[in-house]
Amino acid sequence: MELPRRARGDELLKPGEMTSLRQRLRSLAPQHDLVTVIACAFDHRTRMLPFLYADLKMAPAGVRAIGSAMVDSGFHKTRIVLQQWNASFRPSQMALDGRMPDLFMVSSMSLHSAQCDALIRDACRLDPARRPLIIVGGPRIIYEPWRAFHADPADPWGADVAVTGEEYVLLNLLEVLLSVRARDEPLRSAFARARDSGALDDVPGLVYALPDQHGVPVELVDTGVQRLLGDLDELPHPVLGYQLLEPPSTLATLGPEALTGRAVRHNTRLASLVLTLGCQFRCPYCPIPAYNQRQFRGKSGERIADEIGRLYTEYGIAHVFGADDNFFAKQERALEIAEVLARQAAAGSRAHCKVHWATEATIHDTLRIQDHLPLLRSAGLQALWLGVEDMTGTLIKKGQTADRTLEAFALMRRNGIYPMPMMMHYDEQPLVTLRGGGGLLNQMGRLRGAGALYTQVLMLSPATGSKLYEGTYTSGMAFDSVDGVPVEPALGSGMHVIASRHPRPWLKQLNLMVGYAWFFNLPRLLWALVRSKSRIPRSDVCPWPPPGPDGRPARIPLKRRVRQKIRAHLYDAGFQAFGIWAVAKTLPSTLAWAWHLLRGGIVRSTAAPTSPIPMRSATGGAASHALPGTPLAEAPVSVAVPVVEPQPAPAD
Ligand code: B12
Known part of the structure; x- marks a missing residue:
């Protein structure tokens, strides 16, 4: 199934919308000392013709774009980790600027699903009180956001939210979260509050889980297909992302500095x-x-x-x-x-x-x-x-x-x-x-x-x-x-x-x-x-x-x-x-x-993979990213979520 199209004439963001969102975030950023790690999932078993060399020697644009968007919005404490170069990286052991990040993001193609899941699973091993907010995105998630969530009560793990869109969707989400976040409040707690108040439903391009009291997702809410940025000149400059690359290493942890100068070119x-x-x-x-x-x-x-x-x-x-x-x-x-x-x-x-x-x-x-x-x-x-x-x-x-x-x-x-x-x-x-x-x-x-x-x-x-x-x-x-x-x-x-x-x-x-x-x-x-x-x-x-100036070669x-x-x-x-x-x-x-x-022994499929967790749109209809056969969460289910007291707005 192809992704549905937004209503005619409503496919694109209004000109200038991205630029003003970036500006608004820049003024919010100083009040929130966010630390972010963005991982690019890569399964080394997929290294083969005809993609050899480009697969390792080209730092992927997706994670770089997300990193650029973070830095451009004022969140400079951001690191990009490519599993291409850091196969042993474990989010459960990460620390940046001496602390556990507030935000852990994963980008993945469908091909690298196993590693994408392993990264999320490992991040979920962290003590819930310390665990960063987990956001996933990229080509895998654009089409199958439900893959980021797991409803097995015996083995609960999953992202907090899947972004089915591009930079704008992420920044839009961040703006919503930061506008409700109290000073030093864990981002996950601000996220839970925003989610439960319905504030995320106005951000097209998200899929988030509504969990039961044990944290197991009971349904997925899909806020619809993203609005696309039409004028790509409004994007943050891609050079910014190159400042954030974790140097190649065999360690599970992060190094003290990102790659700089010519070392960037040497690796990419x-x-x-x-x-x-x-x-x-x-x-x-x-x-x-x-x-x-x-x-x-x-x-x-x-x-x-x-x-x-x-x-x-x-x-x-x-x-x-x-x-x-x-x-x-x-x-x-x-x-x-x-x-x-x-x-x-x-x-x-x-x-x-x-x-x-x-x-x-x-x-x-x-x-x-x-x-x-x-x-x-x-x-x-x-x-x-x-x-x-x-x-x-x-x-x-x-x-x-x-x-x-x-x-x-x-x-x-x-x-x-x-x-x-x-x-x-x-x-x-x-x-x-x-x-x-x-x-x-x-x-x-x-x-x-x-x-x-x-x-x-x-x-x-x-x-x-x-x-x-x-x-x-x-x-x-x-x-x-x-x-x-x-x-x-x-x-x-x-x-x-x-x-x-x-x-x-x-x-x-x-x-x-x-x-x-x-x-x-x-x-x-x-x-x-x-x-x-x-x-x-x-x-x-x-x-x-x-x-030369005379035109001579x-x-x-x-x-x-x-x-x-x-x-x-x-x-x-x-x-x-x-x-x-x-x-x-x-x-x-x-x-x-x-x-x-x-x-031989070929077992053939009978149906395309679909979400085992019921999905619905934010208003209760069919979810844009659900394939036929996905159970429909009929009406908003009442869920028991841990109550988080509203926090005062951040001081200037
Ligand atoms: C360049 C490219 C390659 C290069 C990659 C080199 C590299 N390391 O970057 C090479 C030639 C190696 C390659 C190989 C393959 N590719 Co290729 N490739 C592309 C191409 C043309 C451009 C990728 C790119 O740079 N895009 C620009 C960036 C900015 O876009 P993006 O990655 O989608 O990221 C945006 C969003 O997804 C989102 N996002 C991304 N990550 C995250 C993370 C978070 C947290 C958030 C919030 C958002 C987010 O925001 C980003 C900014 O807008 C795309 C098509 C396309 N136009 O995108 C296909 C594409 C990525 N490739 C694809 C495929 C399938 C492959 C192959 C499997 C071969 C094949 N069968 O076609 C192999 C895999 C090889 C391997 N072992 O990994 C598919 C992936 C589909 C999927 N569902 O996973 C794509 C999308 C093409 C398609 N058919 O639609 N590819």
Whole structure:
């Protein structure tokens, strides 16, 4: 099921609403010496092709955005802990600024559910009198907020509140809590009071539990779908979040200081930045358009230029990945951004000459914008991750055909932009075809031949919040367990076959790996050393240093020119070498899964997972984030909650 849309015309916050909320919080903050820890859940079992390197070397934007919002609002005592770098971190042992935090937040993708739960569980081990308020959010929670709550009286644990939205929702919640919080009152107690008074019900984008007298949730209240921030220039600056990163360690506790200066770049070589959000396509396996309530949002070129500039000058980060759903979805906006970035580079800004960026787009939109590819390259665009999915358009039609795909590849390469295809493998797709070119290997071979340096092929898997999600379960396509092994969320990256109607699903699993091995292998590596696919126009030139005031090109020492040429030539072989290593690293897990599939014993699902705890909206109707089949909490249930005496308002 897709996320419901708010009433037409009410999808977005009013212009300026975010900015004024930030200002209001800044004036509240000095009265509340809040200490916050934000953890990013990461399950190291999911480390495999094609996400290796980016999974560890890119500090995720979600937790950074939440950290930036806290600092920007005046809550400077905030630390971000990435389980990617701090696998042993235990919230039950955390202390920051010499004390237990007031606020513990967790961000998670669905894939990292096991670690997300483990973090919450561990935080719940703390003595209730000391325990911080626990808030969860991120892609997992946006679609399945109920996962954060557990109603087992024998093993009660869970978050206090799930945020199904973005920064604004969190800040809105904080404002409500701080406006009722007495000086030095535990934030959890202020939360309980706000919840019981109904004050949270006016904050769209929350799901909170109403507990019984033992603290076990009896129902979940859903305050509805968030209003989205339309003008992303109103967001806090993302650079703020980089000041908060916990240094990598093997300890369960936190270190005295966050990472600073160049140590930031050393650990996070790639930066993900939100540039635009939204996509006009309606692919049934993708939750993104519904999440965005069919809106297109973005930052201005000036703002993006500033973000890139500060990232480079403050941390030296020179590789940026746009967290776009489809960067070219709105052509005018993409061009406005490109024009500003290209202008900065032409004006001799070192940062904008040095920084390369990449993002996601579709073949259809790349062809539409083809006349402007030179401008995009001048703006620093180095590579485009293209949602090709299936060149023949059999799986999904997004305006791509084999010819159009190859045309887009050729155009991009001619203009100095590397095409990086993202593919999908599905039940009906054969490994090889003699005619028609629809086979996986046929397509991989053609894409490589057309100049793809890297690729991703994922098996079509159930994605929460997509149109196909429930049907995948109710039709029995999704597996509950295979050969006695339960299908855990950690298997949901698309690299394991966990949903298929194919009579021999193990073949699909092998196909996937054969596909990668066809793309990354030793003969191709050796050939890449001779005929490199990365030597494309503009790949061996750097706009830095810029031309002199007379317009004459700057003199670049011969040594540097040679180095640039060699680097451009070896880039292709480098990707091949990396791919071969990554295939080898991925094989043990994927082959073991193929073995389980071969042994059989596949237990198929009959229904999509739903909340076992009754859910309702704040006004008593159906909850926006409940899947069909979720028990409905009919009318507000009267619950026995510990009475907390109203506290005096904080003194100025
Ligand atoms: C960049 C990216 C990656 C990078 C991540 C690198 C990194 N370390 O950051 C790479 C390429 C490695 C990657 C891999 C995968 N990805 Co990815 N990826 C993205 C992408 C395009 C951008 C992520 C991003 O930076 N967003 C910008 C930030 C600001 O948004 P955000 O994380 O959602 O955070 C906001 C809110 O969620 C909320 N929030 C987040 N955390 C918290 C915490 C609290 C307490 C609160 C209150 C709020 C909150 O506020 C934030 C600010 O607005 C998104 C799509 C998208 N546009 O978001 C998919 C996305 C995150 N990926 C997704 C998936 C599924 C995957 C893969 C499993 C592959 C696949 N099958 O598609 C793998 C997993 C690999 C692994 N082992 O982890 C899904 C996640 C869906 C889900 N339900 O979990 C997304 C959402 C795409 C989709 N299909 O919808 N991905």
